[in-house]
């Protein structure tokens with residue numbers, strides 16, 4: 001994973017050997033929430049952390065934001081230590097649940113967070129108006145947040161994360177609590193933000209979220225990194241070719257092999273079939289239950305032949321893609 | 326009223342002394358923080374990393390976080406605290422206060438000798454307790470609630486610096502408290518003034534006139550549960566007062582003519598801000614020689630007071646400066662008038678016997694001008710009797726001041742300011758007449774109360790004192806809440822207040838003035854049923870070990886208690902209630918103390934918050 005100096009500037013988040021062990025009051029280890037995580041998030045991408053509940057996604061995010069201190073290893077954001085407050089100028093964070101002050105209304109909330117960025121009164125006013133419009137909450141902007149529904153709270157939570165027009169947006173389970181339309185809108189917004197050049201780190205246990213919007217994903221399970229790469233690479237099954245054709249006669253079908261070889265058919269598509277993320281995901285979970293400590297990615301990195309046939313299903317076995325470039 | 330001896334120390338001197346204490350306070354906290362931070366980091370990581378982490382933290386504080394403080398952010402945090410307090414309905418406290426006052430109108434003893442003191446004592450202490458309790462509560466629970474509700478996540482992931490979180494809370498709650506206190510102060514003032522306001526009528530027909538002098542006497546009507554004797558001079562012409570009533574319930578009224586009738590003005594003399602003229606104190610020993618080491622200390626009493634022995638030449642001498650005839654005289658030329666002397670002598674008896682009886686003493690007024698012949702300097706003794714635990718005022722009528730004529734040995738009337746006062750300076754000598762009895766006294770125990778100063782100003786200064794306590798309590802509350810949960814933080818804040826109040830007591834045990842020794846010794850005495858004043862019957866070694874342990878414990882306790890601000894210093898209710906002007910220097914000392922604690926806690930709070938793992 002060596003990179004040039006140019007590359008370095010495009011690395012927004014970098015974790016090195018990041019490890020977190022939650023300890024009890026007496027300092028005895030309680031939960032190994034994250035183990036030796038190495039990852040990089042690059043400028044302009046949507047990076048997804050995927051994993052079942054309790055797999056360490058929120059822990060990773062909190063370590064990156066400096067809300068938690070690593071047990072060992074390091075998290076760097078914009079090349080600064082996670083504990084450095086000044087990095088926060090360029091970050092927006094939507095927590096797992098929108099932990100906002102219930103006694104403020106939407107305008108007061110956004111104005112308050114605007115002040116924390118030292119924004120001038122005029123700029124704040126403008127920003128608050130824009131964001132309230134963006135999250136479509138105009139009609140309720142004077143109501144105290146304690147009267148808000150979960151979806152509305154989520155939206156105002158997102159607005160507060162965007163108040164400073166951040167370069168890096170960190171979203172912890174952005175779609176939980178949203179209805180299907182809300183989810184759709186949230187995903188579109190995330191993509192739009194990426195298209196504006198922002199970098200997004202999000203985590204979710206919902207496969208569909210990640211599959212739809214993320215450029216690259218990392219799969220966590222019980223605090224361990226199981227898989228990481230570009231979504232299309234992770235999902236393509238290389239040793240199977242899927243052909244879809246229209247209007248082939250019986251005869252032609254019998255001759256399909258030769259027709260393809262001679263390249264004369266009306267070829268609609270010819271590609272590796274993709275497994276669903278769900279399959280991949282379940283496979284990983286099954287794998288690591290059966291073989292604790294097993295790391296698909298490491299295995300792949302070492303370019304060893306997959307030798308899991310006797311313990312895993314065929315579809316898993318077939319998942320084998322190149323490392324992300 | 327016991328006046329803290331430290332009040333006689335000027336601000337400059339006090340600051341020079343206190344500066345050392347402040348530096349120690351700051352150092353103790355700084356070293357404690359560094360050691361704790363280092364130990365915790367060393368446990369979590371390696372000692373080597375601990376050095377770089379703790380060092381890095383310090384560097385960041387000095388070079389990044391504090392220089393990058395932002396007023397805007399601090400205002401933002403303060404506004405949030407204000408909104409939080411208001412939405413938590415803290416203003417209810419004000420409603421509660423008003424209700425308490427309304428009830429107090431019925432409950433307070435209307436027959437009291439000094440309704441003004443009662444009213445003032447009530448409103449001031451009610452304001453103080455309500456406000457401080459509220460401050461303790463609000464400040465201790467706010468940050469822990471933020472952490473519990475995780476709203477703190479959206480704060481610490483913004484560019485807010487740790488000290489701005491502390492500052493915002495203290496300023497915000499301070500602002501709300503200030504508004505509350507202002508409201509309480511206004512309502513209190515109105516309550517006291519309105520509560521005391523009353524008038525009486527004089528039935529003209531009932532006045533008994535002395536035809537010769539034209540002076541009339543009688544009683545006013547009974548209003549507000551009392552009446553006054555009065556004296557009217559019917560020969561006085563014009564708009565001005567024609568008479569005055571006697572003092573009842575701590576006040577009197579001026580009497581004016583209204584056609585054929587006489588009417589009373591509003592009550593006066595109950596809401597005062599006298600500026601007590603204090604003198605400096607020195608002692609003569611039992612042979613009449615100037616005493617180097619003050620008075621005698623006959624018992625194991627606390628050394629606030631020193632003693633003079635009865636029936637010896639042992640004398641306490643107060644030297645008053647800057648006296649002028651205008652301060653006391655009523656007649657022209659300083660012929661008429663009284664020199665009021667307030668005495669608060671402690672009586673100490675060595676002989677059993679007439680415990681109930683009074684102890685006799687005498688006062689001599691002495692011209693401090695040593696150039697004059699001794700016989701010319703001394704007035705004739707003015708006798709008085711003192712009772713235990715009694716403050717009493719001796720009004721020395723100018724007409725009663727006599728001096729012995731050296732030639733004829735006759736007592737002759739003298740003029741106070743012409744014959745005894747030199748350049749505004751006068752010595753007052755106090756002696757005890759009774760054999761084997763002692764008078765104990767401190768500098769503040771004899772003074773001349775001069776009518777001075779504005780009561781309103783004094784009242785305001787008193788509330789300023791409450792305000793500073795508010796700032797202190799809020800700062801401590803917020804500081805403790807940076808690392809303790811709400812209830813524990815509140816208890817810790819309460820203990821600071823209690824320690825601040827009781828640090829004097831620990832000092833007393835320490836210096837052996839509270840007999841019975843420290844905790845271990847007292848425990849043994851308790852178990853073995855040995856009295857507190859006899860030597861401990863334990864064997865020498867055991868006794869000294871116990872006492873060494875005790876003194877170690879007390880030393881520790883004392884230094885901890887000394888870290889707490891001296892809260893009684895801020896409580897000036899008795900001064901206002903008793904009508905003594907609050908000296909500006911006292912306020913200055915309080916402001917300094919408050920600022921120092923606030924600053925130290927701000928830094929301490931910064932380090933705790935910034936080294937705390939918020940989401941753990």
Ligand SMILES: Nc1ncnc2c1ncn2[C@@H]1O[C@H](COP(=O)(O)OP(=O)(O)O)[C@@H](O)[C@H]1O
Nearest residue numbers: 022031033052053054055056057058059940941
């Ligand atoms: N503050 C904490 N103290 C102790 N254990 C925690 C704490 N926060 C999370 N954990 C544990 O750490 C593991 C990872 O949690 P988390 O990162 O929240 O998972 P995710 O966000 O992927 O659902 C879980 O087992 C969880 O119970």
Ligand SMILES: [Mg+2]
Nearest residue numbers: 057058059096
């Ligand atoms: Mg989570």
